[in-house]
Amino acid sequence: MVVSFLDLPNNFSIAIVDNFYSETELKEIKDELKLLSAVAELKVFVNKAAEDEENNSKQKSNSFFLDDFYNNKRELSKVLNANRKLFSEELRTKLVEKNLFYDHIFNVNRDTTLLNFYKPTDYYKPHKDNSCFTALTFFTLEEFYGGDLVFPEYNIKVNAVENRMVIFPGFVLHGSEDVTKGIRVSMAQFLNYRAGN
Numbered sequence: 001m002v003v004s005f006l007d008l009p010n011n012f013s014i015a016i017v018d019n020f021y022s023e024t025e026l027k028e029i030k031d032e033l034k035l036l037s038a039v040a041e042l043k044v045f046v047n048k049a050a051e052d053e054e055n056n057s058k059q060k061s062n063s064f065f066l067d068d069f070y071n072n073k074r075e076l077s078k079v080l081n082a083n084r085k086l087f088s089e090e091l092r093t094k095l096v097e098k099n100l101f102y103d104h105i106f107n108v109n110r111d112t113t114l115l116n117f118y119k120p121t122d123y124y125k126p127h128k129d130n131s132c133f134t135a136l137t138f139f140t141l142e143e144f145y146g147g148d149l150v151f152p153e154y155n156i157k158v159n160a161v162e163n164r165m166v167i168f169p170g171f172v173l174h175g176s177e178d179v180t181k182g183i184r185v186s187m188a189q190f191l192n193y194r195a196g197n
Contacts (some may be wrong), residue, residue: 003094008154008172015102015167016158018082018138021082026163030077033139033185036069036079037117068186083113083189086135086165088163095167105133105167105191114188116176118147124176126152131170131190139162144182150175160184 006014021029066080074080085091087106095102116124136149138160149158149166153173158166160176168174170190 001090001094003091003098005098006156007160009011011099012101012169012172013099014151014158015098017091017165017167018161019163020165021085021163024083026139027162029082030139030141031117034076034141036066036072036115037141037185038180050104062119063114066113066115079115079175079187080113083137083187086111086189102167105135108132108191110195111190112190116186116188117141118144118176118179118184118186120179120181122147122179125151126173126175128173129170129188129190133167133190134170134174135165135167135189137166137187137189138162139185139187141183141185144179144184146178146180147184148177149185150177160186170171 001020002018004016004018006016008014066077067074070077070080092103092106095105138147140162144160147160149160150156151158151168151172151174157177158164176186
């Protein structure tokens with residue numbers, strides 16, 4: 001796990017974590033993602049994406065919440081078990097060393113996982129998430145081109161690289177460029193506080 005940061009104004013930063021999952025974890029995740037790609041094609045579970053001013057979807061891709069698919073039975077999913085690594089002490093130490101603000105990640109009491117399957121010409125126009133933090137991880141089902149993560153307000157582009165996690169405040173405008181070839185999968189973990197707890 002290699003952590004680096006892109007600094008933003010006002011003391012914020014974007015964390016980039018390369019080689020986040022071990023080879024064993026990555027294989028288990030990708031095996032499940034191959035099966036789940038068929039579920040995404042069926043569009044049985046559909047995510048309501050962000051919309052523009054005319055109520056048009058900003059997203060062109062197949063996506064669904066993994067929590068809904070497994071009916072909140074996390075133990076049935078290798079992906080949902082592996083993504084608990086986000087809350088590891090190893091990552092916490094590296095993030096909090098940069099900025100104490102990241103400690104919020106380790107105190108959230110609600111997180112959901114959205115899978116996005118991007119094929120050629122698929123994209124997600126710039127939008128903001130309804131989350132305190134978003135952790136976005138990239139996976140390859142077949143070699144892909146394009147699909148980089150952009151932060152237009154800061155003129156930042158982060159290459160979509162297999163096993164790279166990008167962590168940022170959900171209120172930061174971000175999007176995904178068009179995929180031009182292949183299939184790119186992203187796993188978005190939305191980290192929040194549940195009211196009343």
